[in-house]
Amino acid sequence: MQKNVQEFGTKFENVCAILEKYKCNPHMLVPILQEIQSAYSYLPKDVMNYVATALGITPGAVFGVATFYSHFTLDTKGKYVIRVCNGTACHVRKAVDIIKTFQNELGLSDKKQTSDDNLFTLEEVACIGACGLAPVVTINDDVYGAMTKEKTIELIEKYRKEENSDA
Numbered sequence: 694m695q696k697n698v699q700e701f702g703t704k705f706e707n708v709c710a711i712l713e714k715y716k717c718n719p720h721m722l723v724p725i726l727q728e729i730q731s732a733y734s735y736l737p738k739d740v741m742n743y744v745a746t747a748l749g750i751t752p753g754a755v756f757g758v759a760t761f762y763s764h765f766t767l768d769t770k771g772k773y774v775i776r777v778c779n780g781t782a783c784h785v786r787k788a789v790d791i792i793k794t795f796q797n798e799l800g801l802s803d804k805k806q807t808s809d810d811n812l813f814t815l816e817e818v819a820c821i822g823a824c825g826l827a828p829v830v831t832i833n834d835d836v837y838g839a840m841t842k843e844k845t846i847e848l849i850e851k852y853r854k855e856e857n858s859d860a
Contacts, residue, residue: 707732708740712747719748722758726765735766771807771814773852775832780820782827791828792817794845812856813849 711728715721725744730736736759745752759765775795779788795801795815799808807814823829826838830848837848 705740705743708743712744717747717749719750719754722748722750722755723762726755726759730765734770735768738767769807769811771812772856773812773832774814774816775830776816776818776821778819778821778823778827778829779817780824780827782824783821783829786827788828788840790842791830791840791845794842795849798846798849812852 708729711725711732714728715725722744725748726736726741729740729744733740741755741759742752745755748755759767777783777788777792777795779792792815795813799813799815801808801813801815806816821829821831821836823836823838826836828838828840830837830840830845832848832852837844840848
């Protein structure tokens with residue numbers, strides 16, 4: 694494992710620690726992948742191949758689990774993950790306009806979900822469970838209700854301003 698740790702750096706040390714925590718038990722694949730995704734914010738392909746080898750299972754088995762469960766992602770995500778609800782209540786209250794505003798302001802599309810600066814990732818979800826706030830948006834763990842195009846633009850500006858003040 695030492696050679697691989699040197700190749701992949703500090704975050705790969707985390708993968709090794711996670712594997713050791715679960716004693717390289719292939720039956721613990723889901724929690725292993727959950728912890729790895731927490732460390733990386735996605736599941737890198739090279740790490741999943743390493744996990745397969747360490748657990749003594751095929752890469753196909755690891756990729757199969759990673760692609761079956763919707764909470765796993767194989768793509769990098771921005772620092773701020775924006776989820777726009779497009780469930781019935783939100784859809785009726787023009788969630789599509791909110792999605793389009795985020796796309797226009799951040800240079801995104803249905804195929805390109807992460808901004809060029811890797812700050813924002815936009816996802817459309819079926820339901821957030823806050824129908825009374827429709828249309829509703831979450832950014833990481835923060836919830837924003839009664840969204841409009843204007844509020845959407847203000848929200849983007851707020852997060853960009855916070856990011857610039859941290860720099």
